[in-house]
Amino acid sequence: MFSSLCSRAGATRNKAVQDRTGWDYLVEFPPPVIEGIPADLAPVEAAARVQIKSKRSGKPTVRLSLSNALRFAKDPLPCFVVLFLAAGGHEPVRIYVKHFWSHEIGHALKRAREAHADDQRQLHKLSLVLSFSAEDEHTDDLIAWMKAIALGFGDRYVEAKGRLVRTLGFEEGSIHGNIQFSGEDLEAFVDHQIGLRPTAPRLNVTIRQRRFGIDAGQPIFEGEPDVAHLRPDPQPCRIRVRGETGRDVWLEGSLLVPAVLPYPHELWKFRITADFVEIVGAASGDGTMTFHLNGPERRSISSFRALSDVLTVAEAGPLDLQVSYDGAPMLAFRAEMSPTDIDLDAQQLSNVITCLEKASAGLLPAELTLSLDDLLTSWNDIVHFNGLVAGTDMKGKFTLAEEIPSCDAKASYVILYDYLDVGEWTFMAVVRRQLIQFEIKGRFGKLACGEPRVLEAAVRKGKGADHLDELLELYSAARTSSGNGVLEFYGGDYRAMRQGNTESPLILYTAD
Numbered sequence: 001m002f003s004s005l006c007s008r009a010g011a012t013r014n015k016a017v018q019d020r021t022g023w024d025y026l027v028e029f030p031p032p033v034i035e036g037i038p039a040d041l042a043p044v045e046a047a048a049r050v051q052i053k054s055k056r057s058g059k060p061t062v063r064l065s066l067s068n069a070l071r072f073a074k075d076p077l078p079c080f081v082v083l084f085l086a087a088g089g090h091e092p093v094r095i096y097v098k099h100f101w102s103h104e105i106g107h108a109l110k111r112a113r114e115a116h117a118d119d120q121r122q123l124h125k126l127s128l129v130l131s132f133s134a135e136d137e138h139t140d141d142l143i144a145w146m147k148a149i150a151l152g153f154g155d156r157y158v159e160a161k162g163r164l165v166r167t168l169g170f171e172e173g174s175i176h177g178n179i180q181f182s183g184e185d186l187e188a189f190v191d192h193q194i195g196l197r198p199t200a201p202r203l204n205v206t207i208r209q210r211r212f213g214i215d216a217g218q219p220i221f222e223g224e225p226d227v228a229h230l231r232p233d234p235q236p237c238r239i240r241v242r243g244e245t246g247r248d249v250w251l252e253g254s255l256l257v258p259a260v261l262p263y264p265h266e267l268w269k270f271r272i273t274a275d276f277v278e279i280v281g282a283a284s285g286d287g288t289m290t291f292h293l294n295g296p297e298r299r300s301i302s303s304f305r306a307l308s309d310v311l312t313v314a315e316a317g318p319l320d321l322q323v324s325y326d327g328a329p330m331l332a333f334r335a336e337m338s339p340t341d342i343d344l345d346a347q348q349l350s351n352v353i354t355c356l357e358k359a360s361a362g363l364l365p366a367e368l369t370l371s372l373d374d375l376l377t378s379w380n381d382i383v384h385f386n387g388l389v390a391g392t393d394m395k396g397k398f399t400l401a402e403e404i405p406s407c408d409a410k411a412s413y414v415i416l417y418d419y420l421d422v423g424e425w426t427f428m429a430v431v432r433r434q435l436i437q438f439e440i441k442g443r444f445g446k447l448a449c450g451e452p453r454v455l456e457a458a459v460r461k462g463k464g465a466d467h468l469d470e471l472l473e474l475y476s477a478a479r480t481s482s483g484n485g486v487l488e489f490y491g492g493d494y495r496a497m498r499q500g501n502t503e504s505p506l507i508l509y510t511a512d
Contacts, residue, residue: 001084001093002052009143012045023049025080046150048078060096060132066115067123069108072100074156074165078150081130082142091139095133095139099149104130105161106168110212113169116213152473169211177207177217177229189268193258194230194271196280200228202312229349232259237330239274240322243313251275251306255323260470270321270331276301276307279321279335287335289319289457293344295376298369301360304353311346334448344372352379355386358452359427360459368459385420388452388494389429395448398489403443410439412485414449416494417475419464426464428471429458431494435487455482 002025006013012028027050031043044347051074053062062083079100086093111128120126138145153160180187185201192200209217234254241249243437253274253432268283276299276340278327279286291311299307313319314337323331352375375382387394414435419428433449456474475492491494 002082005143009147013141013422022065022071023050024052025050027146029150032151038182043151043154046078046147048080048146048150049075050080050082050146051118052082052084054084054086058085060094060136060223062130062132063127065124066108066126066128069104069128070123071111073105073108076161078146078157078161080146080149083132091216092139094137095142096136097138097146098130098136099146100130101161101166102168103162109165110214111215113211116217119217124416165228172210172213174209174211175207175220176210177205177219177221180204186263189230189265189270190267191260192229194269194280195231195258196269196271203228203230232256234273235325237272238324239272239279240324241310241313242320242322244316246313246316247309249278249309249313251310253279255325255453263359271323275303277310278469281321281331281333285333287321287333289321289337290336292335293372295373296371298371300369301353301356301364302351304370304375305357306354308346308350311344312350315346316369349375351386351390352382355382355390356422356427357419358389358454359385359429360457363457363459364460365459368425370423370425378420378422381420382422384495385418385427385429386500387498388416388418388431389454390452392451393444394433394452397444397446398443399403400440400443410485411435411487413482414447414487414489415455415475415479415482415492416473416489416497417492418494419467419471421464424461426460426462426467428460428464428467428474429454430471430475430492432478432482433434438487 003013003015003186006025006027014022014028016025016026018444026047028047031045034043051064051068051072055062061084062081062464064081072081081098081100083096084093085096085294107128111126112123115121115126146187150157154273181201181203188197188201191197193424202224204224205228207220208218209220210216234256237253237255238252239253241251251274255272257270258268265283265451270281272279272281276291276293278292279287280290287371291307293307319335319337320327321335323330331354412435413432415430415432419426431452432455433452435447436450437446437448439446455478458467458470458474460470464471479486479488
């Protein structure tokens with residue numbers, strides 16, 4: 001009957017001479033005709049293996065040997081099981097068909113793994129039941145339905161079926177195992193997991209391949225490894241640092257908690273690393289905060305800002321820390337700060353970072369990084385530069401190169417420029433200060449200035465002397481845009497004015 005159906009549908013069927021591999025027919029379906037396509041690109045016939053079953057009565061179920069079911073599961077060709085069921089009496093024969101796909105492949109692979117676990121090796125003596133539903137009845141379109149399945153994937157059928165065979169049953173991972181260790185080493189094991197110990201204590205490890213929740217009999221590894229590293233994946237978190245005074249500081253960090261359970265509550269610990277700080281907390285709610293400040297290590301300006309803010313709030317005493325994961329608070333504890341190896345004054349560091357922030361006016365290149373050694377090396381230069389961009393007390397006396405005639409014009413501003421070399425970078429700034437006091441008697445005068453305002457800024461790689469032309473252009477543009485009443489000392493050179501080793505020419509820019 002099956003042969004007749006194939007003939008009428010134009011499919012070529014090749015009957016198996018010896019039924020040793022589970023299939024009765026190899027069926028070839030003609031490819032679709034596509035007009036105008038070159039022969040070298042035209043699709044070829046699609047082939048499928050078919051096993052025929054028949055029953056005179058009963059339910060639409062069949063029994064397959066496990067060995068044949070496995071062949072169908074692993075065969076790269078489409079495989080079908082066809083059931084001809086005679087319901088009895090004078091009713092016509094109904095035809096059911098199953099495409100051996102994800103459910104059937106998974107059933108065969110799982111049954112084979114169960115047989116392996118039971119040490120049953122004669123798979124041809126084992127079986128599995130294949131049940132057909134009303135949706136599987138194709139009495140009127142058997143060959144057409146099989147052809148649609150065989151051609152539906154195009155040339156990707158083998159790849160798709162192979163992926164099922166490789167992945168089914170491994171949804172929860174393919175490698176599983178267990179770890180045994182002495183109870184006396186439990187605390188050491190917890191410390192290792194959160195990174196406080198470089199290696200794990202002595203362990204006995206068994207690792208097996210697992211599929212469908214069933215372990216393979218032969219372990220991949222069993223014994224005591226020479227060296228073991230067993231750590232969970234760090235999870236991203238945010239840490240709120242709150243002191244007795246000052247504002248809250250937020251840090252981005254990575255959270256490590258022990259993954260092996262259970263263990264006594266009093267041994268529970270966690271560890272957080274966040275840029276320059278390491279935090280270790282315990283179940284008691286107490287913890288320690290350790291700063292890791294390596295002089296040559298390079299970090300961003302924002303990282304230095306966070307460091308200075310944390311040091312500032314930590315100086316007042318213990319810190320209240322809150323750890324948030326995925327937007328929700330999950331841990332709260334109190335931490336003591338461990339002393340750092342580098343003597344660093346929080347307020348002085350904050351002043352330095354404020355200076356660099358103001359000097360850059362927010363225009364920080366993404367690749368800009370500095371080291372603590374860079375800051376310490378340029379410390380005196382930073383202090384002087386800070387007097388330009390952030391200093392609140394700018395006043396003094398001056399001597400002119402020559403006496404100037406009196407005029408009615410009023411001096412309103414003084415504009416100055418300078419640069420600061422730190423590490424591989426130079427910070428350039430043009431600053432305007434309002435004149436609060438300005439008096440001249442002959443060649444001698446005095447002045448007092450208000451708060452600084454950075455008009456122009458730039459950060460460049462290299463030395464400031466190499467970018468002086470750009471700085472002078474910025475100064476000239478700022479002086480022009482400020483209009484009348486701009487007083488110029490030393491050509492606007494703040495460094496020359498500060499050193500005061502020569503008499504200064506003075507120019508007052510007016511409308512004339």
